[in-house]
Amino acid sequence: MRKIFVFTAIISFQFIVFSGFSQAEDSVVIRKIYNEALSNPVAYHNLDYLCNRIGGRLCGSAQAEKAVQWTKKVLDGMGLDSVYLQPVTVEHWERGPKEKASVTGKSGKRNLNVCAIGGSIPTPVSGITANVIEVKNFDELALLGKEKIAGKIVFFNRAADPRPIYTFEAYGGSVDQRARGAMQAGRFGALAVIVRSATPAHDNFPHTGNHHYADSVKAIPAFCVSTNDADSLSLFLKNDPKLKLFLHSACILHPEAPSYNVIGEIRGTTHPEEVILVGGHLDSWDIGQGAHDDGAGIVQSMEVLRLFKALNIKPARTVRFVAFMDEEYGQRGAKAYATASKLLADSGKEKHIAAMEADRGGATPLGFSIDGTAEEMVRIKAWKPLLLPYGIWSFEKSGSGVDIHDLKAQGTLLIALVTDSQRYFDYHHSDNDTFDKVNVRELEMGAAAMAGLVWLLDGGW
Amino acid sequence: MRKIFVFTAIISFQFIVFSGFSQAEDSVVIRKIYNEALSNPVAYHNLDYLCNRIGGRLCGSAQAEKAVQWTKKVLDGMGLDSVYLQPVTVEHWERGPKEKASVTGKSGKRNLNVCAIGGSIPTPVSGITANVIEVKNFDELALLGKEKIAGKIVFFNRAADPRPIYTFEAYGGSVDQRARGAMQAGRFGALAVIVRSATPAHDNFPHTGNHHYADSVKAIPAFCVSTNDADSLSLFLKNDPKLKLFLHSACILHPEAPSYNVIGEIRGTTHPEEVILVGGHLDSWDIGQGAHDDGAGIVQSMEVLRLFKALNIKPARTVRFVAFMDEEYGQRGAKAYATASKLLADSGKEKHIAAMEADRGGATPLGFSIDGTAEEMVRIKAWKPLLLPYGIWSFEKSGSGVDIHDLKAQGTLLIALVTDSQRYFDYHHSDNDTFDKVNVRELEMGAAAMAGLVWLLDGGW
Numbered sequence: 001m002r003k004i005f006v007f008t009a010i011i012s013f014q015f016i017v018f019s020g021f022s023q024a025e026d027s028v029v030i031r032k033i034y035n036e037a038l039s040n041p042v043a044y045h046n047l048d049y050l051c052n053r054i055g056g057r058l059c060g061s062a063q064a065e066k067a068v069q070w071t072k073k074v075l076d077g078m079g080l081d082s083v084y085l086q087p088v089t090v091e092h093w094e095r096g097p098k099e100k101a102s103v104t105g106k107s108g109k110r111n112l113n114v115c116a117i118g119g120s121i122p123t124p125v126s127g128i129t130a131n132v133i134e135v136k137n138f139d140e141l142a143l144l145g146k147e148k149i150a151g152k153i154v155f156f157n158r159a160a161d162p163r164p165i166y167t168f169e170a171y172g173g174s175v176d177q178r179a180r181g182a183m184q185a186g187r188f189g190a191l192a193v194i195v196r197s198a199t200p201a202h203d204n205f206p207h208t209g210n211h212h213y214a215d216s217v218k219a220i221p222a223f224c225v226s227t228n229d230a231d232s233l234s235l236f237l238k239n240d241p242k243l244k245l246f247l248h249s250a251c252i253l254h255p256e257a258p259s260y261n262v263i264g265e266i267r268g269t270t271h272p273e274e275v276i277l278v279g280g281h282l283d284s285w286d287i288g289q290g291a292h293d294d295g296a297g298i299v300q301s302m303e304v305l306r307l308f309k310a311l312n313i314k315p316a317r318t319v320r321f322v323a324f325m326d327e328e329y330g331q332r333g334a335k336a337y338a339t340a341s342k343l344l345a346d347s348g349k350e351k352h353i354a355a356m357e358a359d360r361g362g363a364t365p366l367g368f369s370i371d372g373t374a375e376e377m378v379r380i381k382a383w384k385p386l387l388l389p390y391g392i393w394s395f396e397k398s399g400s401g402v403d404i405h406d407l408k409a410q411g412t413l414l415i416a417l418v419t420d421s422q423r424y425f426d427y428h429h430s431d432n433d434t435f436d437k438v439n440v441r442e443l444e445m446g447a448a449a450m451a452g453l454v455w456l457l458d459g460g461w
Numbered sequence: 462m463r464k465i466f467v468f469t470a471i472i473s474f475q476f477i478v479f480s481g482f483s484q485a486e487d488s489v490v491i492r493k494i495y496n497e498a499l500s501n502p503v504a505y506h507n508l509d510y511l512c513n514r515i516g517g518r519l520c521g522s523a524q525a526e527k528a529v530q531w532t533k534k535v536l537d538g539m540g541l542d543s544v545y546l547q548p549v550t551v552e553h554w555e556r557g558p559k560e561k562a563s564v565t566g567k568s569g570k571r572n573l574n575v576c577a578i579g580g581s582i583p584t585p586v587s588g589i590t591a592n593v594i595e596v597k598n599f600d601e602l603a604l605l606g607k608e609k610i611a612g613k614i615v616f617f618n619r620a621a622d623p624r625p626i627y628t629f630e631a632y633g634g635s636v637d638q639r640a641r642g643a644m645q646a647g648r649f650g651a652l653a654v655i656v657r658s659a660t661p662a663h664d665n666f667p668h669t670g671n672h673h674y675a676d677s678v679k680a681i682p683a684f685c686v687s688t689n690d691a692d693s694l695s696l697f698l699k700n701d702p703k704l705k706l707f708l709h710s711a712c713i714l715h716p717e718a719p720s721y722n723v724i725g726e727i728r729g730t731t732h733p734e735e736v737i738l739v740g741g742h743l744d745s746w747d748i749g750q751g752a753h754d755d756g757a758g759i760v761q762s763m764e765v766l767r768l769f770k771a772l773n774i775k776p777a778r779t780v781r782f783v784a785f786m787d788e789e790y791g792q793r794g795a796k797a798y799a800t801a802s803k804l805l806a807d808s809g810k811e812k813h814i815a816a817m818e819a820d821r822g823g824a825t826p827l828g829f830s831i832d833g834t835a836e837e838m839v840r841i842k843a844w845k846p847l848l849l850p851y852g853i854w855s856f857e858k859s860g861s862g863v864d865i866h867d868l869k870a871q872g873t874l875l876i877a878l879v880t881d882s883q884r885y886f887d888y889h890h891s892d893n894d895t896f897d898k899v900n901v902r903e904l905e906m907g908a909a910a911m912a913g914l915v916w917l918l919d920g921g922w
Contacts, residue, residue: 038623162499165851165906200902364825364881366852390626391827393854420825420881422902441661441883445626 026386026459029313030452034390036310037448043303044440046074047296047362051289051435058118058286059326060092060257067282068260071323074302075264079309082267085260088336090326092257093119095286096250099223100127101194103236105243110236112229114194115206115287116249117178117222118329119213127248128153128192128221134237138176138184150189153245155237156181157230160200160425167200167421168360171428174198175209182222183214192221192247196230197430204228205430208285210329221249261333265320266308268458274317276457277355278304278450281327281403288433292424295435296362296443298323300417303447304454315458317353324403327359331402338406345410352412354457356450357401360417361424362438365446367394368453371414383456392449394418413461417450487847487920490774491913495851497771498909504764505901507535508757508823512750512896519579519747520787521553521718528743529721532784535763536725540770543728546721549797551787553718554580556747557711561588562655562684564697566704571697573690575655576667576748577710578639578683579790580674588709589614589653589682595698599637599645611650614706616698617642618691621661621886628661628882629821632889635659636670643683644675653682653708657691658891665689666891669746671790682710722794726781727769729919735778737918738816739765739911742788742864749894753885757823757899757907759784761878764908765915776919778814785864788820792863799867806871813873815918817911818862821878822885823899826907828855829914832875844917853910855879874922878911 057063075083101114135141136158156177160170175198185193197207206224213219280297284290301321325333344350381395400414427433518524536544562575596602597619617638621631636659643654658668667685674680741758745751762782786794805811842856861875888894
């Protein structure tokens with residue numbers, strides 16, 4: 001089928017975009033891509049395996065290693081032109097046994113749903129018991145100063161704003177408390193921090209994530225607390241400012257460990273040195289199953305290759321799937337890939353013309369976020385009529401994804417699949433991010449949208 | 462707030478659409494509507510009550526009566542200008558005790574997940590036990606004819622097509638088996654029908670719905686079977702065509718019963734006789750909780766009024782909420798409303814300028830389906846820039862909703878809220894349609910989209 005269109009790779013962009021013939025043929029191929037994706041739930045079954053048989057897979061863990069081997073095995077079975085592992089050295093933090101938290105005060109004792117923030121040091125074996133001081137942001141913290149904070153547990157409790165339509169905006173507006181709260185509170189002698197989970201949802205799940213210590217500040221243990229329990233703790237504090245909070249964790253930082261990016265590709269028929277990358281991140285947080293984050297993106301990106309094979313599409317450029325390791329913790333996989341890629345690019349052996357990451361959850365796709373030039377935006381937006389029948393309406397110039405970001409140095413066009421974000425932070429980084437929260441059709445539509453755009457990029461770039 | 466804009470009701474459409482000033486002010490109001498909807502989960506709490514305290518509410522049932530009284534009570538508490546009940550006489554079919562179905566054959570006995578189709582007659586007390594003949598459509602049925610069908614149970618097993626993007630299309634392409642299967646099979650002397658549930662989902666839930674007998678054909682009992690069990694039954698039949706299927710139901714058709722449409726309104730300040738209707742249907746099937754179908758539409762439509770009150774918007778036209786009774790069974794509420802409305806319209810006392818129904822589930826809103834003239838489409842599409850920031854991108858000329866359809870005779874502009882349909886038929890008419898399947902933000906976004914469009918219609922029509 002593809003051979004009909006191979007010529008499009010070598011003729012001008014104007015012809016591709018404005019030729020009625022070409023768009024008509026493109027629309028036929030895209031319809032076939034969607035039909036195949038929606039009729040054969042391979043991506044969904046892959047996600048089932050990754051979530052229910054392997055589960056949460058933080059970099060350095062045995063589950064992450066299992067995920068690497070499983071991904072390679074799936075790729076090996078797809079009849080691709082090349083499947084390989086790219087070595088990556090990752091940090092290996094382990095949560096240890098389930099964390100404990102409880103408040104004791106005037107009205108007795110009550111447990112709180114908490115979990116350690118990724119990378120946190122452990123508490124002493126006996127835990128930490130101290131008074132709590134609640135703040136909404138770093139300015140409040142600084143105003144209180146060492147006198148009010150030293151020897152206490154700082155409780156960051158600024159809620160995610162429910163008003164932004166795209167929930168990543170609300171997340172971005174509250175996540176500083178998790179990412180830098182321990183570092184900031186540590187400056188003033190706090191014993192630990194407990195941070196309201198970065199989600200607009202009202203639930204009982206602590207939502208974890210990464211954070212950073214500063215070399216110049218003594219590290220202190222860091223916890224997330226569920227939004228419902230954050231509300232409760234705040235209420236308790238109003239009635240009983242002297243209450244005591246007990247926190248216990250036993251996190252372990254192991255030595256760095258070997259791991260891999262997993263790569264599989266269909267070699268281009270006429271321009272094999274020009275790469276169109278599709279990918280997501282194979283690691284996930286250890287709690288939950290990493291279903292939406294980012295099992296969905298992994299199986300959708302693999303599905304792009306499967307769809308091309310199933311429909312006998314032979315791309316002119318190389319279409320490469322990359323399962324990046326360690327997006328959640330230290331982005332070592334992204335760095336290793338970008339470094340190796342730069343060497344190949346500098347020596348003229350390979351060039352990434354486009355890279356697309358799926359890492360915003362497996363809900364209904366709405367469009368693409370495009371990190372490209374104004375001219376590139378025009379070229380991509382010209383394809384909108386081909387994708388609008390599938391509900392792909394949004395083509396925004398904006399950021400892409402953490403794993404592909406460093407390819408920008410090569411001049412690569414960067415793209416992120418944009419999905420409906422309303423439910424995403426209900427699941428994100430929590431025990432609630434499980435396979436059953438992903439709808440098969442929504443997942444398949446995302447894979448098909450990606451494959452459709454790869455088809456267009458291959459023919460029209 | 463509204464008084465700034467009251468003048469817009471009496472000046473020309475062109476000014477409204479093309480005046481930058483007016484659209485800028487509209488955009489401020491629409492942002493406030495969304496902020497209020499997303500910050501105060503009143504609609505969600507209402508849905509919680511309707512689903513978890515009242516539950517499934519088929520017309521004529523005690524639950525439907527409870528739903529009427531509860532809806533009236535909620536409206537009474539909203540400070541509206543008028544709240545009233547409109548009497549409706551409804552049919553009252555009752556499912557009776559849980560239906561039973563099992564296959565017995567070479568490989569033993571196996572139960573199937575079935576439920577009676579709404580309006581079905583019961584089986585004899587001892588049930589029906591017979592051989593099964595599987596068909597995909599009415600043509601196949603007619604080809605087999607009386608000789609092959611008489612004395613058997615007909616199994617309609619045409620799967621919903623997974624390929625259409627809008628799942629209502631797949632539903633529409635398979636629902637004839639449920640709606641007319643018993644009537645068609647009855648012509649050829651079948652003893653009963655068992656119909657594959659009209660959903661593209663692969664699940665264990667029988668999905669019920671309505672059907673029709675023909676006066677000229679002997680009525681036979683009608684059942685739906687879950688899609689997973691339909692697949693199993695088909696496989697069993699391939700291996701063992703002589704297997705016996707046992708079906709039992711004990712449905713009751715009670716005498717017709719009194720019920721009500723529930724109505725509440727904010728009277729227009731300058732054109733009270735011009736009505737903008739928002740509504741959904743208060744009844745649901747008896748199984749499940751009628752959360753997506755159509756609890757969501759009910760609480761979203763009520764939320765339109767709440768948002769107007771909360772923001773102190775005083776519409777120029779009357780904004781009327783109608784909770785229609787009996788959409789699922791016989792549409793008696795819609796008929797009663799349309800009949801009464803026609804009398805008022807004919808006598809010049811009232812005119813519905815627009816009617817909007819929310820009855821496509823409580824998932825993320827994507828746009829509106831508009832049953833209007835070409836000129837009306839142009840006028841509405843001119844508002845697209847105001848709603849696109851909220852993901853409302855689709856403005857299609859197409860059908861509206863069963864409950865408002867008859868108002869077309871008055872020349873009323875008819876509109877349906879269009880929501881993401883991917884998950885809808887996972888829930889539709891089954892035990893799976895429960896409160897927990899509705900996401901609070903998705904629900905609120907739908908209510909805000911409706912309120913935004915009502916605001917624009919009030920000012921710009």
